[in-house]
Amino acid sequence: MKQLLYYISSLAVAALMMTACIDDSFTDSPSDQPEFSVDTLNMGVVFTEQMTTTHRFTVTNPASKSLSISHIGLSGDDARYFRLNVDGFSGREFNNVEIRGKDSIFVFVEATLPPTQADIPIEINAYVDFTTNGVSRSVVLSAYGQDVVRLRGEIIDSDTTFDSAKPYQIFDSLIVAPGATLTLAPGTQLLFHDGAYMAVDGRLISNGSVDSPVTLAGDRTGNVVSDISFDLMSRQWQGLIFSAGSTGNDLKNTIIKNTVFGVIVDGSDEDADRPSLSLLNCRLRNSGSTVLSAGHADVYAVGCEFAEGGGGLVALRGGNHSFNHCTFANYYLFAAIGGPAISFSHFNGETDDLTDYPYLSANIDNCIIYGLGADLSHGDLSGTDIMIRNCLLKSKGDDDDNFIACIWGEDPLYYTIRNEYIFDYRLKDESPAIGAADPALTATEAATDGYGLQRGPQPDLGAYVHSL
Numbered sequence: 001m002k003q004l005l006y007y008i009s010s011l012a013v014a015a016l017m018m019t020a021c022i023d024d025s026f027t028d029s030p031s032d033q034p035e036f037s038v039d040t041l042n043m044g045v046v047f048t049e050q051m052t053t054t055h056r057f058t059v060t061n062p063a064s065k066s067l068s069i070s071h072i073g074l075s076g077d078d079a080r081y082f083r084l085n086v087d088g089f090s091g092r093e094f095n096n097v098e099i100r101g102k103d104s105i106f107v108f109v110e111a112t113l114p115p116t117q118a119d120i121p122i123e124i125n126a127y128v129d130f131t132t133n134g135v136s137r138s139v140v141l142s143a144y145g146q147d148v149v150r151l152r153g154e155i156i157d158s159d160t161t162f163d164s165a166k167p168y169q170i171f172d173s174l175i176v177a178p179g180a181t182l183t184l185a186p187g188t189q190l191l192f193h194d195g196a197y198m199a200v201d202g203r204l205i206s207n208g209s210v211d212s213p214v215t216l217a218g219d220r221t222g223n224v225v226s227d228i229s230f231d232l233m234s235r236q237w238q239g240l241i242f243s244a245g246s247t248g249n250d251l252k253n254t255i256i257k258n259t260v261f262g263v264i265v266d267g268s269d270e271d272a273d274r275p276s277l278s279l280l281n282c283r284l285r286n287s288g289s290t291v292l293s294a295g296h297a298d299v300y301a302v303g304c305e306f307a308e309g310g311g312g313l314v315a316l317r318g319g320n321h322s323f324n325h326c327t328f329a330n331y332y333l334f335a336a337i338g339g340p341a342i343s344f345s346h347f348n349g350e351t352d353d354l355t356d357y358p359y360l361s362a363n364i365d366n367c368i369i370y371g372l373g374a375d376l377s378h379g380d381l382s383g384t385d386i387m388i389r390n391c392l393l394k395s396k397g398d399d400d401d402n403f404i405a406c407i408w409g410e411d412p413l414y415y416t417i418r419n420e421y422i423f424d425y426r427l428k429d430e431s432p433a434i435g436a437a438d439p440a441l442t443a444t445e446a447a448t449d450g451y452g453l454q455r456g457p458q459p460d461l462g463a464y465v466h467s468l
Contacts, residue, residue, distance in 0.1 A: 061103055079127070174199075191219035196237050249278065279304050300321070
């Protein structure tokens with residue numbers, strides 16, 4: 001008991017000493033002013049008529065005495081679109097806000113911007129004014145309002161074209177009905193809200209270009225925290241499904257990212273005279289599961305990047321597939337990677353999924369398969385109709401009847417730096433993939449890469465042409 005009383009007494013003395021060190025008097029010198037963590041609070045591009053995420057900055061008192069900020073308030077022609085929370089209190093104006101010496105407070109900012117009646121983002125500014133000891137200073141609030149076309153549970157039941165004038169914000173679902181074709185013009189953006197998905201029962205044509213790619217992504221803008229952009233985050237929307245019977249889907253220079261399950265291509269008509277899905281210079285990345293899964297469906301992919309999948313990258317179950325000059329690179333951030341870069345099933349008697357569909361057939365040529373996790377689900381492909389030719393693989397191994405002229409166990413030397421959130425799968429100058437492709441295996445469509453660079457007579461492995 002004596003020890004307990006002594007401990008309590010010691011705490012009391014320490015508390016008194018700390019209190020004695022705090023100067024509760026206020027400075028009234030005009031030279032003593034608060035410091036702001038930013039001069040301009042940049043809120044980025046935000047959708048009009050929709051509440052923004054919450055942004056913040058800090059206000060610090062560098063003086064040893066307390067500061068009394070006599071007035072904090074919003075000003076400017078567009079001030080009515082912004083809202084404040086100062087040190088835990090919401091409002092538009094605040095008086096006599098105290099900050100103890102060497103201490104700080106947070107100012108939180110939200111906004112709901114009005115329609116701009118423009119296709120491009122329009123800057124909207126306001127000011128947070130601070131008056132302290134007779135001196136007035138301001139922090140600028142800057143946001144770019146972007147009008148969007150909002151679609152809720154939309155069904156495309158006739159041939160339709162979406163243009164690039166404004167982004168499309170998708171709630172619930174976007175469905176292309178049987179017999180209908182949805183065409184996406186260069187630069188079109190489909191931005192999906194949490195839980196939304198796209199299903200194609202008819203046909204999808206995506207006509208992206210090098211300078212104006214088509215984008216299917218989540219609708220979150222700005223940063224999650226600090227310098228981590230929502231662009232890096234998976235699981236923002238469900239993903240894209242091509243239903244059984246949907247054939248002739250053709251995507252060029254198209255980015256599909258931030259999904260839960262990526263792109264799913266369901267079984268198609270065995271007698272179809274064209275692939276279920278053709279991909280040219282596309283980027284499928286940032287999925288909580290695989291970025292591409294095909295079940296008894298045919299996929300033809302040229303010059304594509306398949307990257308960052310929590311469950312692996314590409315899962316092939318049956319079907320007839322061709323991957324030419326593609327990069328398979330998995331450096332997924334948010335969990336341990338649960339599968340290989342490429343997985344095969346229903347490709348021989350041991351992996352039969354008990355259907356009577358033909359076994360999987362695949363040509364994987366002039367590709368790079370390298371990243372965290374395994375590269376292939378099966379290392380022994382003997383007796384199968386799977387050919388991997390002139391590819392760089394992470395595994396150490398030897399060529400055989402199914403692996404021909406491959407580079408084994410060498411780092412392709414991407415520019416990717418995972419812990420700095422840089423995911424760039426172009427090749428460094430010393431990469432062993434440079435000039436290692438077989439031009440006889442280069443598809444005609446692979447003449448240029450996703451950056452518009454010519455592959456030339458001695459092409460590089462993977463999706464991207466090395467550029468000095």
